[in-house]
Structure formats: structure tokens, C-alpha cells
Amino acid sequence: xxxxxxxxxxxxxxxxxxxxxxxxxxxYMEFFSNRRKGTTDTFLRLDIYKAKKLATIILxxxxxxxxxxxxxxxxxxxxxxxxxxxxFQLGGNATESIALLDISPTLADIDYAPLQxxxxxxxSILDPxxxxxxxxxxxxxxxxxDCQYGKLDEELFMEATHEYLRIxxxxxxxxxxxxxxxxxxARCTEAILRYKKVLHAGDPAHGIFSKxxxxxxxxxxxYLETRDHPALEMA
Numbered sequence: 001x002x003x004x005x006x007x008x009x010x011x012x013x014x015x016x017x018x019x020x021x022x023x024x025x026x027x028y029m030e031f032f033s034n035r036r037k038g039t040t041d042t043f044l045r046l047d048i049y050k051a052k053k054l055a056t057i058i059l060x061x062x063x064x065x066x067x068x069x070x071x072x073x074x075x076x077x078x079x080x081x082x083x084x085x086x087x088f089q090l091g092g093n094a095t096e097s098i099a100l101l102d103i104s105p106t107l108a109d110i111d112y113a114p115l116q117x118x119x120x121x122x123x124s125i126l127d128p129x130x131x132x133x134x135x136x137x138x139x140x141x142x143x144x145x146d147c148q149y150g151k152l153d154e155e156l157f158m159e160a161t162h163e164y165l166r167i168x169x170x171x172x173x174x175x176x177x178x179x180x181x182x183x184x185x186a187r188c189t190e191a192i193l194r195y196k197k198v199l200h201a202g203d204p205a206h207g208i209f210s211k212x213x214x215x216x217x218x219x220x221x222x223y224l225e226t227r228d229h230p231a232l233e234m235a
Contacts, residue, residue, distance in 0.1 A: 010158065011071040011090055012059050018165055022051040022173075031224055035212040040066040042212035044205075048224055053081045053176055055192075055228040064208060068093055075168075076196075077106060079189040079230060081176045084110055084141070086168045088161055090154065097152035100136065101145040101161055103168050106191040107184060112143060114171040115164070119143040122160035127151045135202035139195045193230040200225075200232065 016023075027050070034043035042064050049057040060072040070091015077083035085104040092098040103115055122145060130150030137144070145160055179185050200206065200222060210218040219234065226232035 009061055009071060011073060011088060011161065012061070014158070014162060015059065015073050015088075015165065018162070019051075019169060023057065024050045029224055031221060033209070033213050033217050033221065037065070037212075042209070044209060044221060046221065046224060053078055053083060053173065055079075056225070058225055062091070062205070064212075068098075070098060074225075076192055076228065077176075077188075079106075079192055080178050080185050082107055082110075082179055082184070082188070083172050083176045084168070085192070085195060086165065087140075088165075090157060090161075092149065096149040097147050097154065097157075098149060099145070099147040099152050099154075099157055101157070101164055102140045103143065103164060103172065104139060104141050104195065106188045108187075110141075110172075112141065114167050115141075115143050118160065118163045118167060119145070122156060122163070125153045125156045125160065133202070135198055139198045189230045193232070196226050196230070196232045 029046070029048040031046040031048070032044070034041050043062065045061045047059045049059070051057060054075060055078045056074070056076040058072065058074040060074075061070075062072070063069040068091060070089060072091075073086070073088040075086040077085065084106055085102075087100060087102045087104060089098060089100040103112075126145060126147055127150030130148050132140075132144065132146045133148055136146060136148075140146070145157070145164075147157075179188065206218050206222055209221060222232075223234060
């Protein structure tokens with residue numbers, strides 16, 4: 001997959017349309033692995049980019065044995081900037097959705113006033129009978145939009161994604177200046193590292209792909225996603 005030319009990924013196309021001008025396009029990583037078993041595939045496609053003020057931009061497409069499919073977008077800032085983490089996931093199957101949309105804090109004093117109206121507008125699309133998983137809540141902002149195998153209006157979720165991404169770009173990414181306080185940089189670094197640890201401990205992806213491809217290949221995927229400072233220590 002070369003996502004800059006991708007025409008079949010609506011979420012990734014949305015991200016590229018809105019943020020593509022900021023990407024470093026002459027230095028990036030691509031990863032693809034697939035296990036065909038019978039008539040089904042278990043695959044993952046990654047493009048990993050950088051941009052000014054950002055450490056890692058992960059654009060991901062996955063499919064699991066024809067039962068689940070989806071896309072994930074994760075953006076980690078450089079710890080020297082007061083930029084929150086942008087996280088998007090949308091997938092599932094024909095009857096139930098997996099979705100996550102958030103602008104997650106890296107410092108306690110992130111001003112969420114720009115995001116509050118969008119959250120209030122779109123929070124009703126969530127299924128109240130499907131509460132947020134604890135580990136997801138532990139690394140998220142109070143303005144998380146999350147659906148774990150529940151009912152979801154995907155058109156409204158994509159509309160919400162457009163709005164969250166616009167706010168992240170205009171209110172957090174573009175205005176961000178370098179932090180000058182070493183203590184703030186240290187707190188931001190620790191917050192990003194904790195996010196990576198909790199995300200990869202709770203996310204079942206590594207286990208699923210280890211079973212399909214073998215642990216070393218799944219470890220390579222995880223390394224590419226977490227190698228940038230602050231890097232997650234590999235087992």
C-alpha cells in the first residue's frame with residue numbers, strides 16, 4: 001500500500017486530504033504482511049511518516065480472516081511540543097463497529113475548549129449500552145468518542161472525524177511552539193511512553209498477528225510503530 005496514492009481508504013484519504021501537505025514524503029516506511037489461509041487473509045498494511053513537530057504518523061489498514069477489517073490513524077508528537085495525540089480507529093464487521101476517536105492529552109493543562117462543541121454534537125452517535133473499555137479510557141481525554149462492538153452511525157462518525165482532525169490541526173498542531181521547560185518536556189515524554197505501553201498492552205493486534213504470521217514478523221510491525229522517541233522497549 002502506498003497511501004499517498006490510495007483511493008480505496010476513506011479514512012486515510014481524509015487524513016491525507018487534510019494533513020498531507022505537512023508530511024515528509026521523501027523519507028518514510030512501508031510495511032505489509034499477509035497470511036492467506038484457505039480463502040481468507042489476515043493482513044496489515046502500514047505507512048509510517050513524519051512531519052515537523054511530530055515523531056510518528058501511523059496510517060494502517062487491516063483485515064482478520066475475513067471477519068474484521070478497518071483502519072487506524074495514530075499521530076504521536078515530538079515530546080518537545082505541546083501537541084496532544086490524535087487517535088482514530090474505525091472497523092468491525094457487517095453488524096458491529098469498532099470505533100475510537102480522540103485527541104489525547106500529553107500535558108495536564110491541554111485546553112479542550114475548542115473540542116467541547118464537537119464532542120457535544122457527536123456524542124449521541126455512541127451506543128450507551130457499550131461502555132468504554134477501561135484501558136482505553138485510561139489514556140484518553142474526556143472527549144473520547146468510542147464504540148466497542150456496538151451500533152454506530154458510520155457516516156456521522158466520519159463527519160466527527162473530519163471535525164476532530166480539523167480542530168487538532170488548527171488548534172493544537174499549527175500553533176504549537178517548542179516547550180522550554182525541561183520538566184514539561186519530561187512530563188510530555190512520559191505521557192507519550194505511557195500511552196504506547198497501555199495501547200500495546202491492551203490492543204489484541206499483536207497477539208492476532210503473531211498467531212497468523214509468527215511472533216518475529218508481528219514484533220517487526222510493533223517496532224516500526226513504537227521505535228521513535230520515546231521508544232517502547234521491545235520484549
